[in-house]
Amino acid sequence: MGGYRDADYFRGSLCCQLILFFIWLPSFQDVTAQETHADRRRISSLVELAKEPTSGESGLFDPIEISPAVIPKFPYPTESFPPMYPFYPTFPTRYEPVLTGKCPVNFSHSDISNILDKTAFDCSGPLANLVGNVICCPQFSSLIHIFQGFFSMKSDNLVLPKEVADHCFSDIINILASRGANSTIPTLCSIKSSNFTGGLCPVKDDFTFEKIVNTSKLLEACNTVDPLKECCRPVCQPAIMDATLQISGRQMMVNNNENMAGEVNHTDYLNDCKGVVYSYLSKKLSFEAANTAYRILSACKVNKVCPLTFKEPSEVINACRNVAAPSPSCCSSLNTYIAGIQKQMLITNKQAIICATLFGSILRGGGVMTNIYELCDVDLKDFSIQAFGQQGCLLRSLPGDVIFDNSSGVGFTCDLSDNIAAPWPSSSSMTSLSLCAPEMSLPALPTSQTLKNIGSHSSEVRLFVLIFSFFIFSTLLY
Template identity: 35%
Template sequence: MRKGVDQNLNLYFLNVILLLFCFHEVCCSSLDNLASSMRMDKKADALLPEISPDAAPQPLLPLLAPSPLTPFTNSTVPKLSGLCMLNFDAVESMMNMTSTDCMAVFAPFLANVICCPQLEATLVILLGQSSKDTNMLALNGTHAKHCLSDFEQILVGQGANNNLQQICAIRPSNLTEGSCPVKNVNEFESTVDSSQLLSACGKIDLVNECCEQVCQNAISEAAKKLALKAYDLLSMDGSHALSDHSTRVNDCKSIILRWLASKLDPPQSKGILRGLSNCNINKGEARANRTFFRVCCNM
């Protein structure tokens, strides 16, 4: 009988041990699964944006691919002279557009059509806008060299061709007064009828200006007045005076365009300058076909 009791006790302890073993396996397996699940949740959370308890949840945005134009642009920090006082910030948007119109690859092929007219207009507006601070519509030779170099460096840094001065035949002298005797804003406005000039050129009809020449005639008259301040035509030899006067008038026209650019906002100035530039191109073409030009203007 004692032997039977011992066997029953052994079976009892064996069952207890087996039960404890099974309980241990189940618990450990559950804990392992829980830990594994928590690790996976942490990895998933690492991919999600952090959300503040007080802030509204933000949408999950996929990573964007780089712009397809990136390989074709050249964005570098320009090396400026530090000696130019022109207000480049005033024409920032125009310079961005100019760098695009004069992109390194295409500038030589689109020079006369797109790049150079845009470049020349931007320079005129830059000088005009800067005159609000300097009261001068032209630079001296030394400053002109520094400013033209800085101007080109900024454009090249934005992806423009690095040979724009040669492509568009731009020289430091284009930023000076040339032979025009007037470059001070106060002297300019006391010499010409500025209100009439602004009325004629403040807003032009881009379709009819090439034929009616309202703004062009106003600029020509004002340029003649400025040129006459340099000398007395009656005291000079006739042929020499005519030639010299013609050069001065052309240089004074550049001064007038800068003054207009100082009175108008850059986009408006650009429209006027590009319109007048187109008229000059049309005049050149009209010399080859005067009949067509007369018919066009009489329509």
């Protein structure tokens, strides 16, 4: 009898468990549906814009207001890169450079030779004129900072003597040209041999620098620069500026609110001291860390300004001033004008947003109130150089390099994830544009393509956990 009672008890217990399970199941499905909906909201937040950075941050960048729909949508990290547009069929010819013999630096040292190679590649021949603002000049500027630190590595100095600076600068340009770079880089990037000397900066040696500057704070801020946060939530940039003000003797004047506006060469003075700060960082950081940091800082700078030149668009204004619907004459005039812009240079997707907004503001100032970008199907890509088959090419806003492919040669990788309409400004003013997204709120991206359809598998896992917890709960009840 005891055995039958045990069996009845077991069947009754199992029956209760099943009844409870089926009662619980609908509520579980509701929870799953809600979680899936929440995931969609999180993914959509990738293209939402944050508010203007708080005080202390906004002063570093000119604010701009723009619709979230215009922000480029970056693909998942595991997706294949966009196609490369070749510029040279083969790598440029190399030859042995003729050096002055008066620069006391071993250019064959692996670190210096590697960064010279990288710079020559990024400034390859005629391509340098097309990518100078975004790729070539940022890398050349980084080379100058790193070379200055390398030269001073075995001494207490942070700068080069003027006579030596001229010889070293000449050797660098000759070496770059011998490796396929454009020989006009100094003019293209507005960099001279005097950038090596520290100019008017009163501090030019390690001992004095370390006595004035909190170097631990400086190195910590710039040792690892976050490419996604630095431009909108800067850490390294303020540290460099603080050190610059301190060694220039201007920090006390700034704290005392003294007027420096009338001082001669004030900007040059600070730029000279900023070069000394870069030299100190180059001595203390690895060459790779320094180059990465300098390129990210350059990206922050170039991506907040439109590098294109806009001539007076009087013909576009006259043809489009009173249109309210698609107009052949207006669109023809607009397309002709933009075709001239497309011959200037390669720009990044963020620069394209600013350029489109800037040009639209110029048109609005001339009386064009209608969104003619929408009427004439103008995309962001239309503001950059057009590649094969009239495909616009925009570079990503993160630091990029010229690349080499065995099959197609030397070229550059385009960002094809932002094929969206150009933004039409809400006014003729450019005082409220902001491209800073809420980095801290971005959801984690899938780590592989196979995770994109994870929904059913994830539900199975949650169902298994629910069933397991249910039986644990039942055991405790009985």
